Amino acid sequence: MFWSEFPLLKKEMEDFEDYLKDALASREPLIEGAIQSLAQAGGKRVRPALVIATAHFGEYDKQKVWQIAAAVEIMHMATLIHDDIIDESDLRRGKQTVQANYGKDVAVFTGDYLFTLTFDILSGSATNQQLQKIAETIRKICEGEIKQQEERNNLSISYKDYFRRIKSKTALLFEGSCALGAGIADLSKFNIRRAAHYGRYLGMAYQLVDDVLDFSEDSQTLGKPNNNDFTQGIYTLPILYVYNETDYDQQLQELLEEPVENHSEIKEIVNKAGGLDYTLDIAESYIKKAKDKINKLENNAYQEILIALADKVIQRNF
């Protein structure tokens, strides 16, 4: 398990896994099958762990915290299913996707079902204000996904566009998870904001590392088939850096005209021209900012975990 090195959190995450499984139960056999296969495919449960860990900084109401943690993860699962429809992916985390197993139709509605389940669970525990915040976050995530489609095959997008994109793609939900956890724990307004910023910076770093891993030799590490963002016209920072700031710009542009064919060569150039190192440097600076924020919270075992988690993100090959 991902959390093995954090025994304190590990036990709770194991119990939470059972809780999540129960929360996902449906009377409809097909939906049940689709969801449970997704749940079993696992995942690191980073988002619920952020809710749980930040909530431990204050008054800990386990029932409430787990409800919110489950809702956040279920929402994430919904976006994964819908992402796979768009990407027409057959594999995720090395397992067949819902759409490969059950067809696009079941995938669309299973995603919708999970979105709704999120709000169903939340309306039992969240305040209307929290609900509105969550709905707003998902709205922005959806807008971000659409923006990513608009920006496809466009090498001229700015760094700012890229950072905005990864913020909505990943950082917003990390931020929301931490803000919700800290909020349930009734931390001070300042500490809720610190936790939220930790989440946002961690999420930015997480996505930057993800975008670097997209160029690693063996994409199987990510459990995805060999379709990279750049073969789909999605240009991330490693590409943008090489195109904007090195002499390989012309060559890269030409190679990107046939991205599937020039697959290995593109990876090689991006690496050689420093695109990966540059991106990892930025990721590291976000990790530093994340740790600065969390260091300002109370010094306890969960603070240590969140700091170690930040370090783990930058070293990850998961």
Place this chain on the structure above:
Amino acid sequence: MFWSEFPLLKKEMEDFEDYLKDALASREPLIEGAIQSLAQAGGKRVRPALVIATAHFGEYDKQKVWQIAAAVEIMHMATLIHDDIIDESDLRRGKQTVQANYGKDVAVFTGDYLFTLTFDILSGSATNQQLQKIAETIRKICEGEIKQQEERNNLSISYKDYFRRIKSKTALLFEGSCALGAGIADLSKFNIRRAAHYGRYLGMAYQLVDDVLDFSEDSQTLGKPNNNDFTQGIYTLPILYVYNETDYDQQLQELLEEPVENHSEIKEIVNKAGGLDYTLDIAESYIKKAKDKINKLENNAYQEILIALADKVIQRNF
């Protein structure tokens, strides 16, 4: 406009249309375009009209009522977009669908965006209990859609299965709209239940008539291309009746093996064997039940509208 014959409601529905348009605004140009084209394609706004009309039976808080009415319609729009992805429909109400205009990817996320917008709006006005009820309704609708996929190409499904399917497909949201309207208006528990039952029966009739119209000579009336439910393996009551209760069972079964090719012949047989008359009879009995329920509410102009609406549903060729 659909509501022209009901001047009292017509004015309010026109103003509501502007309100809905504002509620749908997004800063993301692509999402904005997709949604506004869907909004402009119109639709009858039956569900929000039900919220508004039932709310007029009690204390009328326009702001709250319109919020809920908008949320219900937006949720309905979300399911339409996702339905079109599954059906791979290019036309709805005679206009190009979101997925035909913008691609499947934008369609998936626009639907998600609308789902979330629903909860965003609701969390501003609905109680947690109402929210949970709504989330539960959408969950059941999603389960119903998936069940419909499971039942594809199965001529042996029971009438009970069919009625359960149209309940979740249409009647639940009609029921929810009326229950919400009556709830905001603070009607008595009994009257809320009566309004809810009116909605459910109206919805059942509405879907039965829809399923009859699927066999009409000119499907263009519905603004859909010439793809019928039965060509997609979705068997509705007209088919089930002819298969189970007439001597055309064998012939129908054979024709359904090549449904696109035998398109006209299937329609002819289903009509000739009484499938359409039978289905309309059932629809009429639901309309009668709906009117009985609403007749028990206070005698006012909105009661007359809801009764006239029920009659309109059974006569409709829209």
